[in-house]
Amino acid sequence: MKPYNVLVVDDSAFMRKIISDLIESDPRFKVAATATNGQEALDKVKEIKPDLVTMDVEMPELNGLEALKQIMETHPLPVIMLSGINEQGMRETILALEGGAFDFIRKPSISNSQDIMAVGESLREQMNAAMQARERREARSAEAAAQASAAPPASSVPGVPPSPPEPAGGRPTEPFRPAASALPRTAPPARELPRPGREKPAAPGPAGPAAGEAPRKGGVRPPAKEAPAKPLLRREASRPAALERPADAAARAVRPGMASVPPSKPAAAPEPGTKGLRKLVAVGTSTGGPRALKTLLENIPGDFPAPIVIVQHMPPSFTKSLAQRLNSFSPLEVMEAEHGMVLKNGTAYVAPGGYHMKVVEMGGGQYAIQLTREEARNGHRPSVDTLFESLLPLEQLERHAVIMTGMGSDGAKMMKALYDAGVTSTFAENEETCVVYGMPRSAVELQCVTHVLPLQEIAPKLVQVVR
DSSP states (O other): OOOEEEEEEOSOHHHHHHHHHHHHTSTTEEEEEEESSHHHHHHHHHHHOOSEEEEESSOSSSOHHHHHHHHHHHSOOOEEEEEOSSHHHHHHHHHHHHTTOOEEEEOOOTTOHHHHHHHHHHHHHHHHHHHHHHHHHHHHHHHHHHHHHHSOOGGGSTTOOOOOOOOOSSSOOOOSOOGGGOSOSSOOOOEEOOOTTSOOOOOOOSOOOOTTOSOOBTTBOOOOOOOOOOOOOOOOOOOOOOOOOSGGGGGGGOOTTOOOOOOOOOOOOOOTTTTTOOEEEEEEEOTTHHHHHHHHHTTSOTTOSSOEEEEEOOOTTHHHHHHHHHHTTOSSEEEEOOTTOBOOTTEEEEOOTTSEEEEEEEETTEEEEEEEOOOOBTTBSSOHHHHHHHHTTOTTSEEEEEEOSBSSOTTHHHHHHHHHTTOSEEEEEOTTTOSSBSHHHHHHHTTOOSEEEOHHHHHHHHHHHHO
16 A cells, blocks of 8 residues: 655754654655745645644744644645643644644654654554545445435436536545634535434424524524424433542542542632532534534523533643633633532633543532542543542433544443433534544444534534533
């Protein structure tokens, strides 16, 4: 098999050499060229048409963010960003992921050989995932084209004008555009998968606006109405201890031998919306997640009657930048979670990188965040499975679980456990809109998903179900 061609972009000659060596240790990839800045990268993309690009975030003349924007507009292809750990680099990395980058890795420490090897392993995993995702899209496109060519032309029906031609290719790579135009123009059909033995869902009510179409007034999106129900496609389909009670004792809830956690928030009177919670939404995502979370959260109204707890696979410090970015456009209040935070409606909590996040009952209808440094699970900390598992004993809550784009299978096993325990609803992003159809596919294969939807339809349906 001919190796995939990679363009390596970095203003440091030493870093270009390190990244090139890490890439070519996998025989499936070859470094076809290197570039020292964003402008040179644009020229090389046009010249050699690589299969994939690794792009430094911070460079002179034209930085990685601007170069990515132009690549997505003119020659869309997978781009993996290389980010420093300073605040500027982290902020620009989040913008790059939102703007169409496949994923990112942090730059390795040049004085630490073990760190270089770990970064190389992560980089090669992402490159292979990007190529597999591309091949899956091309296969779907070829299958769709074959079906279209076998169908009789529309013009053969008397009195019916021919339909305009469908666009060629698979799922388009999203260019860097404002949020409202970042959604695909045509949504694939949604699937609702009823549980075996359960009644068919009731007939839909009045149709509401499609996702992304609700007008904003004064910069705030009005509460979403019920989304139009889609046709049904039938398809065969140990309790953790509640360690915390009052908020001021949250820091003492750490089990013996567990690594320390961040300091808890000081005790305070219950805030509005924290007492008597009845509903909870938990979301898990990985590769492609920042953009998926943006689409999800900007379409959920600020008066949403439940807290949303989120695990996004991401290193420490980057999750704070992600939460700040999500908070800048979502009607919800979005923040990085802290140990001991009391959950309240209309708020989204992003698990901090390097910590598992759990939800624990405090009594009196209140629930709080618990952060731990337990071993990585499924190769991740935070882990979606850890979050979902913490929801199992919270039977008095109406629980909703969501899995969106990402590599691997984190979250699927515990979504199955929640489904078997009778949670209210489970959601998975469908293949057509996933950057990587790994985590959602694992859940679908376990037959534990009640709603399989394209990304832009998840928020309206979630709002409808929760309300």
